Amino acid sequence: MGEMTEHWNHALCFLQFPAFLRWPFLRHGFSTRTGGASKGCFSSMNFSFDKGDDPACVRENYRRMAEAIGVSPESFVVARQTHTTNIRMVTEADRGAGVMKERPYRDVDGLMTNVPGITLVTFHADCIPIYIADPVRHAVALLHAGWKGTVSGIAGRAVRMMGEAYESDPGDLLVGIGPGISSRCYEVGEDVAACVREAFEEADCRELLICPHTDRNGILRWQLDLKRANQKILLHSGVQQQAIHISELCTRENSHRIFSHRAVGARRGVNAAFLGLVQETTDPKYS
Template sequence: MRAFTEQYQLHQEGERKYLTLPALSCYPELQHLFTTRHGGVSSGCTASWNFGAWSMDSEANIRRNYEILAETLDTVPEQLVRTDQTHTTNIRAVTEEDRGKGITRPKDYSDVDGLVTNVKGIALVTGHADCNAVFFYDPVKQVIGLAHSGWRGTLGGIAAGMVRKMAECYGCASGDLITGLGPALCQDCFEVDADVAQRFFDKSTDYQQFAYMRGMRYYVDLKGIIRHDLLSAGVPEAQFHDMGLCTKCHTDMFFSHRGHHGKRGIMAAAMMLV
């Protein structure tokens, strides 16, 4: 991995490493990042910047890792809000009352894989270990959105759902949205049985172009499907961006559920209006 390309920038502060999208970094009112596995305090298979995998790490370590995340965003843990992701397409509009939920105080919601807000100073946080992080920003209305999109969320259309949610709640126009994908499985690493591939084909014949077959297995391009859905929802092609990095292809840099055979930590995507 290089430190900087047109698709991503890799930042390093001591042992801490994280990524940003150049297309979003040009907005001074916006903070965003995607963490790597480097920069936290966890050990073993969750070494070192782990935001989940509770059964393989201590609560104290994970709490400290969130503190480091907050420091990186130049804020405090009480300003973070975390999803309760279960591979749904549910999206929560975050308000002032949600500050700290899932981080410094309990969540009063469940089954939420997307967050959206126009409140400044609140950092939205999602967890990832192969699934796509989808970033959304409307610089006109000053609204941010962040979605966790695994294969089930991608099949359910959570990316297009975020476009609709931003329009319904904040009056955002799809043509104004800047969107981007963090590191996740590439097509060659997302190998599935025929029944999973067929679910995509049953939803849309368009999705057949995002799959190929080798032997008795299919390989599905989830990033390509998300891009297709966003463009179909009205996001301009020039305003879609992808870091172009695969978590399984770079297990030295990222946690990967498939690459580490389930023994891994969880990375975080975060986004905040300053």
């Protein structure tokens, strides 16, 4: 299953994959709504500066999360997501982009790096966070995968790009598929179902598009399993099945803990996924 476990730093609650904690050079986490500085509909751990929240509260949330996972706030590099398959290769020059300075890029739904001292950040409020780490080459990638990015193959593209840029072998990769909307709560229409059928083999579609039914208007709808869809893409890309860890936590069913667009709409905060590299440490917490 690979479920993420709950951790606390003072009043801040965050989630981590036990499999990733085994590697001293990795820092990672997924935020919850608990322990931040934001108020009202952003309560309390919102990471977006673009939703109307007080910027001082957002900056404080980044500071608290940095402390919790053991990185510097200056290390953050934040994606600029528009449901593409674009993945930016992050360098030292990008340090602080999206938190400490403006981002010199747009239309970026994935980030990758092999630079120690960089922490990648993506935003989520139902869409799937995908953490990829190469323990051999010491490289990482972090992805935002909604249905568009999923059917367009952002996960497979990340595996290929890591191979080209860092000589990563897919068989060496460690993957975490984090909290996101479950198939139980994710209904899609024929337009999305048709895209899924184009992207996957028929046998896979029978597992990914489930429970066909008609809604109150007589329109045929399906339930789509985004987490399993990305797992299948990763397996086809050469990642080992035992190396893929999947959180079954559904954002919509847990909107009191984690922000969910389908549960509450656009007036809300956003969760964030974090994945970064540090120099090797002897800290027993990460041994």
